[in-house]
Amino acid sequence: MTLLEEDLLSAAADLLPGAVALRRQLHRQPELGLHLPQTQAAVLAELEGLGLKISTGKGLSSVVADLEGALPGPRILLRGDMDALPMPEDTGLEYSSELPNTMHACGHDAHTAMLVGAARLLSGLKEQLSGSIRFMFQPGEEGSGGAAVMIEEGVVDGVDAAFAMHIAPNLPSSMVAWRGGPVMASADVVKITVAGRGGHASSPHWACDPVPVACEVVLGLQSMITRTVDAFDPAVLTIAQINAGTTDNVIPESVELIGTLRAVSEGTRHAVWERIRTVAEGIASAHGCTTSVEILEGYPVTVNTPQFAEFAASVAGSIFGERHVLNMPAPVMGAEDFSYVLAKVPGAMLFLGVCPPEQKNSLLAPACHSNKMVLNEQAMADGIALHAAVAIAFLQGEYSPS
DSSP states (O other), X not given: OOSOHHHHHHHHHHHHHHHHHHHHHHHHSOOOTTOOHHHHHHHHHHHTTSOOEEEEXXXXXXXXXXXXXXXXXXEEEEEEEOOOBSSOXXXXXXXXXXXXXXXXXXXXXXXXXXXXXXXXXXXXXXGGOEEEEEEEXXXXXXXXXXXXXXXXXXXXXXXXXXXXXXXXXXXXXXXXEEOSEEEEOOOEEEEEEEEOBOEETTOGGGSBOHHHXXXXXXXXXXXXXXXXXXXXXXXXXXXXXXXXXXXXXXXXXXXXXXXXXXXXXXXXXXXXXXXXXXXXXXXXXXXXXXXXXEEEOOOOOEEEOHHHHHHHHHHHHHHHOGGGEEEOSXXXXXXXXXXXXXXXXXEEEEEEEEEOTTOSOGGGSOOTTOTTOOOOGGGHHHHHHXXXXXXXXXXXXXXXXX
């Protein structure tokens, strides 16, 4: 690489105070969805004066910044997401969210700050770079599909590879986890309505009670998952809401079931869609009820390019040492809209350990999407260094797709 590994780590450490300050600023003022005007403004202010070619999104508050090296060469995209979650914060941090029911509980504030730090580090090396680096600051990862919108607006045009990191509070700090192939699951919303015939709760034989039928549907779906889906190509189906009735002595007309379906292959994902319909319709029909099933298609499976994931892991090993790099035995069943980027260009998402040092058992640390999730801000220097190192190694031709 252009810089020795220790030089990269030293440069990232020098940038850490600014990254922490930006992260805390964003944490205090989290924003939701596709439109993040304050976050966008903060990122633009941080990038000013770095000699980057900057553009902003039309359909969302994105920022795309291109760093052109001194010589021609390939282009790599580095991505950081910027949006928060609609949930309360109970961390007790001095820089806790100042907005009710809005929290950076998935670490996107850290992702943004690390990517800004990487832009600062790499802009100082532009005369040594052959090729270009595109910094993708993305809104709307938490369910709004911001990556897909940015792709429509051209963010992957001319890009040869893409790289992203996600913080992992349940992974020890300075650890990097990776996996080739499927690394995160798809995520679909399942809505099932079981319709019967209402009546007096004292006389269920004169009605057609959809409540026990809906309960049987829930149990039938769990049996379907465990008995028809390959355990080595898994799916997870969780019914998280059951909505029915208005009082204690009235049998309702219908019951609504709402849940999530996760899978790590598109084949299993689509097969389970059909099995959900078969189970729900069969059970409802057997009890004289009718049913409707709606599948709201969400993010696809996030699939790392195997060779690129191995390349990025080797870069991490050269910086942090091989003992700090973990090859994941299985995918994570959470979902990511970086999946849309990886469907277009080769690349990978790795996980960066940020477990706070006071947490003796990282597996017991509050996870992403917890109202008590906190992270070790010192580990953000590792993220800055890894972003920069992967970009430098790629532009120097160290990645071979064969």
